[in-house]
Amino acid sequence: MYQPLSIFVGLRYLRAKRRNHFISFISLISMGGIALGVTVLITVLSVMNGFEKELRERILGMISHATIEGYERRLSDWESLLEEVRRHPDVVGAAPYVEQETLIKGRGTAGAQVRGIDPELEPQVSEIDELMRHDGFQALAPGEWRVMLGAGLAARLGVREGDPVTIFAPEIRATPAGVVPQVRRFEVAGIFEAGVQQYDTALAIVHYRDAQRLFRLDEQVSGVRLKFDDMMRSRAIAWELSDQLGGVHRVRDWTQQHANFFRAVRTEKTVMFIILSLIIAVAAFNIISTLVMVVTDKQADIAILKTMGLGPRKIMGIFVVQGSLIGIIGTLLGIVGGVALALNVEQIVAWLEQFLSTDFLSAEVYYISDLPSELRWGDVVKFGGVALSLSLLSTIYPAWRAARTEPVEALRHE
Known part of the structure; x- marks a missing residue:
């Protein structure tokens, strides 16, 4: 006798014999559905x-x-x-900044965020200098009254490099002619494009000394910008710095400054995970229908096994094994397909664009013109676990139904 018997019989029921070719076909459809669901889930979430x-x-x-x-x-x-702050071991860069929301006037007028920076220290904390079209921050010098504009903001103002713009300070000053706003004329020294609309359409960069004079800050600045060696630990490092500084200054990390944006991204990923998991759920329901048909088809076999002394628990084990194997094989195929697709999706999309002579993400329309993918093995384990769990749950009812088979009733018409 083969041991364990439940596994041996469950494996035999997976193969087509005489009358059950259709049942085996449904089993293959169930495997394919689970494999497709896991593949799509891994690929889509990796792209997100x-x-x-x-x-x-x-x-x-x-x-x-x-x-x-x-x-x-x-x-x-x-x-x-x-x-x-530079004495902290996790801080790799620090630079002062002056920041103020105000109006800028060129050929048109637009609201903008004016940021004053130190050209020598700013590259330690940001990559804006790499986005400049020409000389970068070298064009900014104290007292020269030059400004660099985001590409979208420059378009709204209708200006190009070398054109003058007027920046309004929020303060006003009293003159013999009355109360007038504080203004200053700047020359557009450069245009940058970050690929983030929030900054391309609303950010203007000047030397922090010019910003101090424009906004009447004397020798003060708005704050200090920091860069850490591990941005994913920003929250913990920010708390350490706050304690180090005695709590007299407000320390905020990037997760707090853009909490709503990244919360929205996480919510979108969660919703997408739930929606795509329904594909796996549908395939799992196919396992139920497959096993129910197998139980109906094998009534006589089940009755004979029970009369030979096989208990209800082992009868259940036969169909749990069969359904679980369908889920395991489908999940493994889906993981292999999903990982392969997620790792090569950029090359596949590039080949399709070349083959079809079209751009799915045109650089003229989208800020991100390629299709990035980041495979996370934790997600792969999670998706595989969901598929296996649904497959296992799908076997419970048919297996329970098989275990309740009465030998006398099943063999009456045989």
Whole structure:
């Protein structure tokens, strides 16, 4: 006798014999459905991970990993603060900044965020310099009154490099002619494109010394921008810095500054996971129908096994084994297909674009013109576990129904 008997009989029932070719075909359909569901789930979520990573890196290239601000958005002792935070082992860069929302006027007028930076220190905390079209930050010098604009903002203002623009300060000053706003004329020294609409359409960069004079901050700055050696630990490092500084300054990391955006991305991924999991659920329901047909087809066999002394638990085990094997094989095929597709989706899409002579993500329309993919093995394990769990649950009812078979009733018409 083969041991264990339940596994041996369950394996035999997977193969087509005489009358049950159709049942085996349904089993193959169930395997294919689970494999397709797992493949699609891994591929789609990997692409969403890739887009999230791409956007995160582009946003962090503009905002730095964390900022230190005064509670009134002004820092007087920022130079000593720079030296203090640089002593932290996880801080790899620090730079002052001045930031203010205001109006800019060119041929048109638009609201913008004016950011004053130190051209020598800014490359330590951001990648804006790499996005400049020409000389980068070298074009900014104190007292030269030059500004760099995002590509979208420059288009809204109707200006190009070398054109003048007027920046309005939110403060007003009293003159013999009355109260007038504080304004200053700047020359457009460069245009950058970050690929993030929030910054391309609303960010203007000047030298922090010019920003101090324009916004009447004297020697103060709005805060200090920081870069860490591990951006995924930004929250913990920010708390450590807050304790190190005695809590007299507000330390915020990138997850707090863009909490709503990344929360929306996580919500979208969760919803997509639930929707795509329904494909696996449908395939799991096919396992139920397959096993129910097998139980009906094998009534006589089950009755004979029970009369030979096989207990209800082992009868259930036969069909649990059969359904589980369908789920295991389908899940493994899906994992192999999903991993292969996720790792090569960029090349596949590029080949399809070349073959069809079209651009799925045109660079003229989309900020991200390729299809990034980031495979996370934790997701693969999770998706495989979901598929196996649904497959196992699908075997319970048919197996229970088989275990309740009455030998007398099953053999009456044989």
